[in-house]
Amino acid sequence: MKIVVCIKQVPGTQDVKVDPNTGVLLRSGIETKMNPYDLYALETARKIKERVGGLITVITMGPPAAKAIIEEAYSLGADAGLLITDRKFAGADVLATSLTLASGIKTIGDVDLILCGKQTTDGDTAQVGPAIAEYLNIPHVSWVLELLDVSEKDIIVKQDLGSHYANSSLPFPCLLTVEKDIFEPQLPSYLLKQAAKDRKIEVISLHDLDNNDETQYGLAGSPTQVEKIFEPETKADAIEFIGNSKDQAQALYSKLVQLKFVSKEDIV
Ligand SMILES: Cc1cc2nc3c(=O)[nH]c(=O)nc-3n(C[C@H](O)[C@H](O)[C@H](O)COP(=O)(O)OP(=O)(O)OC[C@H]3O[C@@H](n4cnc5c(N)ncnc54)[C@H](O)[C@@H]3O)c2cc1C
Incomplete structure (x- = not known):
């Protein structure tokens, strides 16, 4: 598979x-890591490979420095890595x-x-x-909490819908987004980590894609316009209650009554 x-x-x-002028995140020079939720996706892939066999390819769109997370994925059991990068x-x-x-997935x-x-x-x-599933015209299920069964033809999953669960069977090819805790991510293997640095990472750019109409990619292909990004204001009008716990509880209660969050009748 x-x-x-x-x-x-x-x-x-x-x-x-x-x-402050462009609203763009200033990413240069800051520490980076693999998106933590993707560790669960990678572990799910490993578990499926254990059951039915197969080849795991990790793929990322990002700057050349994103090779670091592909190397990390190699130390966690990925077989191949593809970086899609282009200004x-x-x-x-x-x-x-x-x-x-x-x-990028189509090139695989x-x-x-x-x-x-x-x-x-x-x-x-x-x-x-x-959205990837829509572009590829394949079925998908989001928020997958549990893998119920997998064969070479289909996969059965339990989806978390907040107030209830849904079990679905999907034929391959399909896409799943997985919840945290579907499987516990493993720690990187020391041997795989050592070997990861010498492993090949395939790198492709816009001209390698079947659709290379540049007006559909990057900023040119992004209808979402960020009007403003700003940090929330922090309010400094905090109140400190001092004294023993009884005094503090009394003062807090009086304040809540004063602010009309509770009335005296609420307390029995
Ligand atoms: C209003 C707005 C403004 C933004 N402005 C900026 C900006 O100025 N600069 C900027 O850099 N970003 C910006 N972004 C973020 C950028 O659009 C998103 O990073 C990008 O669209 C991916 O969406 P997401 O991070 O929300 O992914 P999600 O949909 O939350 O990710 C779900 C999963 O999709 C996969 N995935 C997502 N992105 C990638 C990827 N690149 N490669 C491989 N797998 C991936 C991962 O498995 C991930 O767990 C903005 C987003 C919004 C909504």
């Missing part, structure tokens, strides 16, 4: 600055990102299963997986 896992390099810190991909929104990934050919994390920790839209 040919399995593709989509992995994204994201900032490794909360302390990300935004250019023309810069500034991509969900639509353009998904088209780029779908086009005859893929049975595509796995994504449920969302990223930077863009955080959770839309890229389903």
Whole structure:
């Protein structure tokens, strides 16, 4: 079975600055890591490979430095890695990102299963997986919580719909986005980590894609226009209650009554 896992390099810190004029995230020089949710997708791929055999290819759209997460994926059991990189991909929104990934996946050919994390920790839209499936015209299920069965023809999964669960059977080819905790990600293997540095990473760019109309990629192909990105204001009017726990509880209660969050009748 040919399995593709989509992995994204994201900032490794909360302390990300935004250019006040353009609203673009200032990514240069900051620590990066693999999107944590993608570790679950990779582990799911490994478990499926254990059951039915196959080849796991990780794919990422990003700058050349994103090779680092492909090397990390090698140390976690990926068999092959594909980086899709081109200056023309810069500034991509969900639509353009998904088209780029779908086009990249087509270059691999005859893929049975595509796995994504449920969302990223930077863009955080959770839309890229389903949008890739739409571009490839294949079925998909999001928020997969459990793998119920897998054969060479289809896969049966349990989906978390918030208030209830749904079990679905999907024929291959299909795409799943997986929830955190579907499987516990393993630690990198020391031997695989040592070997990862010498492993080949395939690199492709816009001219390698079957659809290489540059108006559909990157900023040019992104209808989402960011009007403004700003940090939330922090309010400094905090109140400190001092004294023993009884005094603090009394003062807190009086304040809540004063602010009309509770009335005296609420307390029995
Ligand atoms: C309003 C808005 C403004 C934005 N502005 C900027 C900006 O200025 N600069 C900027 O760099 N980004 C910006 N982004 C983010 C950019 O659009 C997203 O990073 C991109 O579309 C991917 O979406 P996501 O991160 O929300 O992925 P999600 O849909 O949350 O990711 C789900 C899964 O899809 C896969 N995936 C997602 N992206 C990739 C990838 N690149 N490669 C491989 N797999 C992937 C992973 O498996 C991931 O777990 C913006 C997004 C929005 C909505």
